[in-house]
Amino acid sequence: MKLQIAQRHQVKLRIGLSGPSGFGKTYSALLMAYGMTNDWKRIALIDTENNSASLYSHLGNFNVLPLSEPFTPERYIKAIQVCEEANMSVIIIDSISHEWQSKGGCLEIHENLGGRFQDWAKVTPRHNAFIDAIILSKCHVITTSRRKVDYSIDKGSDGKTKVSKLGMKEVTREGYEYELTVNFEFLNDNHLVSASKDRTGLFAGKQPEFIINSATGKRLIEWSNEGISFEEIKKEINSCTTDEGLKLIYSQYPYFSKELYPLIVARKETIDNPTNQIIPNEQIIQQPNPQKNEFSIK
Template identity: 45%
Template sequence: MANNEKFSFTKAERKKAKLKLNLNGASGSGKTYSALVLASSLGKKIAVIDTENESASLYANEFNFDTLPLRPPYSPDRFIGAITAAFNMGYEVLILDSASHEWVGSGGCLEINDEAAKRFKGNTWSAWSETTPKHRKFIDAILQTDMHIITTTRAKTETAIGEKGKIIKLGMKAEQRDGYEYELTVSLDMLHENKLAVPTKDRTKIFSPEGEVITRETGQKLLAWLNDGRSQEQALQDSFNEALNRIASTNDIAELGIIYTPFKGTDCEAEIASACRNRKSAILSTQGHA
C-alpha cells in the first residue's frame, strides 16, 4: 500500500550555537578566573551565579559582570530559577560557579535522594526515580537556555592501589553526577600546579590535548567556532556515538534514563532505547536480580 505522507526537504545549513562548557578543578586551580576570561570574549553582558562565598567578586576590578550570591538550599529548582532569571534579564553569558553544589551541596541532589529514600524504606534505587528527573531538568536548563553558559565543578583526585601498595593517581573526578561532562560542548580539567586547561571532551577541536592556559584569545576562537556552527545532523551523530559509549560503560541504571532522555523523538530513539534495555538487563544480571 502506498504511503501518502508528504515529506519536505530543505537545504542543510550550519547553525550558530551557544557554548556549554565546564571547568573542573581543585580549589586554587583558576576555575573562576578562567571562566571570567572566557566570558569576556563571548559577550558584554555577563552574570555569575556564585555559590562559592562570592569568590568571583574578587576579580570585579578586572572584569565587568553582575553577580547573584546563591545560598542553600542548593536544589535543582533554585538553580533552574536563577538560570531562567538570567536569561530573562538579557544576559549574554552566564557563569555557574559552581555546579557541584547542585549535586553535593546542602539541599542538593544527594541530600534530596537521602530524604526520598526514607519514604522508600531505605531503598535508594527507588528514590532515584524521584531525584533523577529533578537533576535532568537542571541539565536541560543548562543545555537548552539560549545563552552561553560556563559552569565550574570542584574536583577530587581519583586514586587506585597499584603494585606493592603504591597509590596511583587516575585523574580528577568532578563533584557532579557521573557523565556530567558528556552533556556539554567542552569539558576541561584545570591543573593546579600550572593552571593549564586539559580537555576531557572537546567537540570544537580547539584545545591542545596537552593543555593550555586559557586567554581571551581562547574565548575568541570558541566564539568563531560557535558562530560558524555545524550541521544538526553531525551534532546528533556525535551525541549518538557518545551515548552508546556511555551506555556500554555505566553500571548505574538511573544514568541510563539520563542518557536516553535527549534522544526522545529523534531518529536515534529506538537504537538508544534498545541499547539501554540491554545494558539494564546486563546490570541486573550482574547484581543477581535478573
C-alpha cells in the first residue's frame, strides 16, 4: 500500500441517455457519436428496437447490428464483442432496457428460476457481466434506456390502500447511472435534456436544459482525450525493469486494468527470463558460421 500522485489519463466515455419512448434518444445518440468520431463508418449501433435505426440512415453510413429476442445478457455481450472486433470507435446500445425487462431479460430469467429472492444469486452475475462488458470496452459506449412512471402502493392511516406517483424511473437495474461518465435525462419530446450525473464537469450545473447534437460529442471527446494516453502507458511498461515498477504502473491506471494486464504479464516474463527475449532484427549479424552453412546470432 503506497500513496501516489493523482494523474489524469485519457478515458473511454460511458454515456447514458434515458427518457420515454419518442423523446429522441436514438437520434441524439447518433449525432453525439458523430461528434465524437467525425466518421459515420466508425459508429456501430446495436439495435433492439425493431430496426428503428433504419429511420436515421439518411444521417450517414453508420453500422447497425440488429439484436432480437431473447435479450439475454450474454447476447448483448456478444454483440459488443462483434463491434469491438470490427474496430469501431463508438458503440451505441439502443437500448439496454430489454436486457433487464423484456423477453429473455433478467427479470424473466429470475421469474423462470422461481422468482425467489435467492434466485437472484444466479441472475446477478449474468447482469454484472453485461455491465462489465460496457465498462471495460475498448470503445466509447453510448447506451439508451427507457423511462417510465414509477408508483408505490402504501396503506394510509385509515387503513386504505393508496397509490402514489414517485416520478420517472429508468428501466434497468438500479445503480447503473453510477457507472457512467455522464447521464443525460430527456425532459420532454422537444429533445431537451439535463445532466443528472456528470463526471466531466461540462454540463451539470453549468448550462440550462439543451438539445444534444454533434457539438456535444465533440466537447466530450476533447475532455476524454486530456491527460496521458494508453500508448504512453505502454511505453512506460516496456521501459520498466523491475516487478515493483510494473505493480506501481498497474495500480496507477485502474481504468485500463483489462488492457494493461496482458502487457504487464508479458513484460514481467521478459524481466524474469531475460534469455527468452526476442532479439531485434538489427542485432542479427548475417555472418556465415565457418562450421555450419547458416547465419549466426550475436
